[in-house]
Amino acid sequence: QTKVVIGISGWTGFAPLTLADKAGLFKKNGVDVELRSIPQKDRHLVLSSGAAQCAATTVETQVAWNANGVPNQQFLLLDRSHGGDGIAARPGIQKVADLKGKTVAVDAPGTASFWLLAYILKKNGMSMADVNQVKLSPQMAANAFVTGQNDAAVSYEPYLSTVRASKDAGSVLVTTRDYPVIVDTLGCAPEFIEKNPQAVKAIVDSYFDALDMIKAQPKASYAIMGAAVKQTAEQFEESAKFIRWPTRQENAEFFERDIKPFMADATGILKENNVIRNIPASLDVLYTTRFAK
Amino acid sequence: MTPLKPIRHSTRIALGTLFFILFFSSWGAVTVGGLVPATFLADPLQMLAGGWSLLADHGFLKDIGATVWRVLAGFALAAAVAVPLGIAMGAYKPVEAFLEPFISFARYLPASAFIPLLILWTGIGETQKILVIFLGSVFNIVLMVAVAVAETRRDLVEAAYTLGAKDGAILARVLIPCNAPQIAETLRLVLGWAWTYVIVAELIGASSGIGYMITNSQALLATDQIIFGITIIGFIGLVSDYFFKQFNRKVFRWSLSK
Amino acid sequence: MTPLKPIRHSTRIALGTLFFILFFSSWGAVTVGGLVPATFLADPLQMLAGGWSLLADHGFLKDIGATVWRVLAGFALAAAVAVPLGIAMGAYKPVEAFLEPFISFARYLPASAFIPLLILWTGIGETQKILVIFLGSVFNIVLMVAVAVAETRRDLVEAAYTLGAKDGAILARVLIPCNAPQIAETLRLVLGWAWTYVIVAELIGASSGIGYMITNSQALLATDQIIFGITIIGFIGLVSDYFFKQFNRKVFRWSLSK
Amino acid sequence: MNAKLILQDVSRTFEGTRHHAPVTALQPTSLVVNENDFITVLGPSGCGKSTMLRIIAGLDAPTGGRVMLDGRAVSGPGPDRGVVFQSYTLFPWLTVKQNICFGLREKGMLQAEQNETADRFIHEIGLRGFENHFPKMLSGGMQQRVALARALANDPEVLLLDEPFGALDNQTRVLMQELLLSVWEAHRKTVIFVTHDIDEAIFMANRVMVFSARPGRIKKEVGIGFGYPRHYTLKTTPEFSEYKSLLTNEIREESIKAATLLV
Amino acid sequence: MNAKLILQDVSRTFEGTRHHAPVTALQPTSLVVNENDFITVLGPSGCGKSTMLRIIAGLDAPTGGRVMLDGRAVSGPGPDRGVVFQSYTLFPWLTVKQNICFGLREKGMLQAEQNETADRFIHEIGLRGFENHFPKMLSGGMQQRVALARALANDPEVLLLDEPFGALDNQTRVLMQELLLSVWEAHRKTVIFVTHDIDEAIFMANRVMVFSARPGRIKKEVGIGFGYPRHYTLKTTPEFSEYKSLLTNEIREESIKAATLLV
């Protein structure tokens, strides 16, 4: 069996991978997978060091990694955030334009939070320079916001729900329901894919087996996936409402049709915000359609 | 009060105990009463309960073990490299002239800032964590050992020469045994610092360890567990220091005052 | 080589320079040749270019300023609290008995592990960062000052008594001036450590500072900028230490050896 | 002759600790010191000479008996008893002049008067030009001269000296003895002077007290019949040799006794 | 009488540094030391006595002239010249016995033979029962006895002593003088002994060398006419007083000269 280390985080969208691991689906499909939890801002460092061969992350982050010298080829669409990521803001802040000059807690460049904020500001005619950034990971951003710090915070589920729960602190200003630009994919180092197509296929198959299992035995699956992030089955089910796990069909469509224009859009915004230094010569090497079928 | 006037042993103990009683009762007073919410600061009983649940249900002993192992491994590696180098620098001036400017500078490089580079170079396995401890300790040990050896009493060295010792014997039979107690003290001191580096190393990319637990508890706003974790590190530091001190006392009896 | 045999000043300088030449040329050799890719380790010229671009285009001077300010503020606060407390502990045994057990323990609490709690308590403004430095320094200063004062030469104290000094005068005219140089040395040492804490404080919840820059550079895999940032911290540490040492030499001329 | 200082059955036992049995440093000792006496105390190492001196200075409390100065019981250290220690106890952070002024300032003397007094004593000990030197910059002999001036400036009733010249080389020591004698003749203080050196003890004193080995007590008193002022050539006169021979035998006996006690 | 050690115009100037001018510690000095000589060197502080001894020991190199031992030029320290220093230089991490064996082991002597030799010397200096004590546990006098034994155990041609008893109290010092003389009589080494103490210089030596103040040179040689063994009562004889009076005047002159040189 090929051994492969995948860097992920506790993000609800990645949970089917956890399920595949805990339920022995990877093993069944003939691949020895180790999932390692690594903060998004450090994940490319680990890939680059060779300590992990694959990593799940948002598409624009995949672009940034590739542009900054950490090649990672995407082959599987994992999830789309559907209100799972968002910006929480104090009661006085009614619309995105009100963020101008405010202090926003957001994770480091190269993370989904940073991207989401940059994207939303851009679409509202502003840039990152129009807000004061405070560097906090999504969970800390949400916690700090609830305890009364900063004017706004970029975070994701389940932490965003803590904000929803404490009404006095503020409310969720915008989410990925309004701007569906948080899309996660799984990728591996190109040489790894080249040498181990079987293993990659096994990963893809295991992922869809996991989705099938969720459909067949939702309670048991939620319990397993919740336990990995210290949540009950109910809590997990609640946070899973904010994301969508795609079918094989949607996956194929994404890689055939959507991914390239999306990445092209992303490169511009990333460049403007100094997350990447140069635009990649070709976006074609950043993904492969051969497994999403 | 009269300056420097000693007090009885029993008064000492009573006053020391009094502090802890006051400390815990004022902590309890502000927390149990609800003056300070539990998300800000857990009360002492909560902390103990949280600590117990960590130990009993979440395999916290394994975390403690992982942290201790990392510190000891990183520290042992640093000592193994730094002590011989420090002795060489202290004894041989050309070696000192060669390395000293660089190491004096390197000592100010913050080990925590190396973490991104270390992840790049070695991944996020144990090696990376051990190297953080290593980088945080090695330069300080080298310099402190070098200073100790360089300041060896000249009259002892001269006495050895007049007794027929040659250069090699001066190193092996005078410089090293003479400075052994101070080298051991240096190691004890640096080990004390190493306990504080390990937490930083574990904040990133760890899957076990006290620092990992603290990061996890942070997500849950579990101040009880955070405080318990910090306290445990403090205790381990104190205990390891105590045993190191006892060890030095035993081994270097000759160097104690009468 | 003969142990402890001094070498000429010019040889010293030549050897020290040689090290840096060898260091940079081997760094250059592995990087410029492409043996090690730039994403792993930038070459020396890249580092300088990256540093220049940071300074020129990204307002890095502001970051440096923020970091320096935090260290100095946290350190000044720690000194202001710890020095009087340390003197009181050293001079008055009941105070020592009351506080010593707690502070000996508190010294092993890693400042970095307090970061989550400090964020909860004080937010993520400057206060939090300054408090990390404060917590990392204050207990060590207290203990080291207390030990220095407690070990004041008894014969000087007795001499003062026989000259008619009363208890208050012993504190003000003997214990404090006598230990002032050692207190200043303690502060110098602890300031050296403070430079390494500040980076940890800036890894989380910062919007400026050298640590903030290092985290930002990480996304770009800009090893050139990371290395530049680390080097700058090293230099600032070295320079601040130098000036502190010079200051102590000037002010406490009486305590130097002839 | 007036009794200045009276020791009545003064004794001192140091409490035992976990590792050590109690030590009797001084057996009950009585002594009457007259005004203007120059008493030297001779005895083997560890016999309690320093202990006795520290009790008189008020730096240590006797476990038995009491010390009376001018009819009042001594209860602690004070400026009426000046002390010069064997170890160099100048305050290293003060200049020569500031050291001499230390006690004067404690007395609340005005700055101008302090300066004047200090200058007078600096002149007397021959250290003109060194007023602003720090102790580190002085030789051992010079430091002890300043320590003497510092004690004298306070104008004490009694001067207590515990081997003040013990760390000096022999030649410097001889010069210091003459200096001390000349100062003593000028100020006519009452002096108790502890020493190991028999020559020194005879040359300085009008009365020599010989201590027995530990636990110490005064074993013998020898009155010295020479008048003052004394000249250094006195040391090579036959009378001096006679005193020396007598004291050498006394001390030798005790020293050998003490050496066998030593571990 | 054979010439054992010859100093030919030995001189030493210490290079100046940024803050100090060069110091001439020793003016060209010549001296012939015969076998079995017991030479004592007297002189004021800083006159170059230690410098001369260190040059003979090979611990310092002369800037002019040379030192010949048994016809060979001295080029560095070696076991043929045993040294006892004023500061206590026993190795604190070794026991009394291990200290005495230090040089023997360097010679490659077998362990059994080392032990036997050490035991012999421990007996001779009267420290039976202290074999396994560490130096910290010994008094100053005992430490210097061990240092003497350590130097003698190496069986050196010449014994060099630099104020070995300078830090001891007077009574211990007197006992140590007698011990050293008895050891010297037993082993008949050639000895050069530096001291500040005139009594000591006369009591021990067959020849006393008096140094002038800095820059030092041998100003006067005084042969001492007493035979060996000597008894301590010798010190109170008129002949002794005569030597003392002579040397006191010589030294006093130099000391006063030196004191005015001192800063």
Ligand SMILES: Nc1ncnc2c1ncn2[C@@H]1O[C@H](COP(=O)(O)OP(=O)(O)OP(=O)(O)O)[C@@H](O)[C@H]1O
């Ligand atoms: N603080 C103390 N605690 C216990 N024992 C003490 C203390 N001070 C002195 N002693 C003991 O009391 C005895 C007398 O000591 P003291 O210092 O008075 O002797 P001394 O005659 O001055 O000796 P020396 O000539 O060596 O100065 C010694 O045996 C000493 O060990």
Ligand SMILES: Nc1ncnc2c1ncn2[C@@H]1O[C@H](COP(=O)(O)OP(=O)(O)OP(=O)(O)O)[C@@H](O)[C@H]1O
């Ligand atoms: N390493 C050195 N560098 C510069 N000057 C030195 C050095 N060693 C000694 N001197 C100077 O040489 C002179 C002679 O010193 P030396 O130690 O030989 O004197 P001494 O006669 O042994 O004095 P003492 O009786 O005080 O021991 C002194 O003025 C001293 O300051």
Ligand SMILES: [Mg+2]
């Ligand atoms: Mg004494």
Ligand SMILES: [Mg+2]
């Ligand atoms: Mg000398």
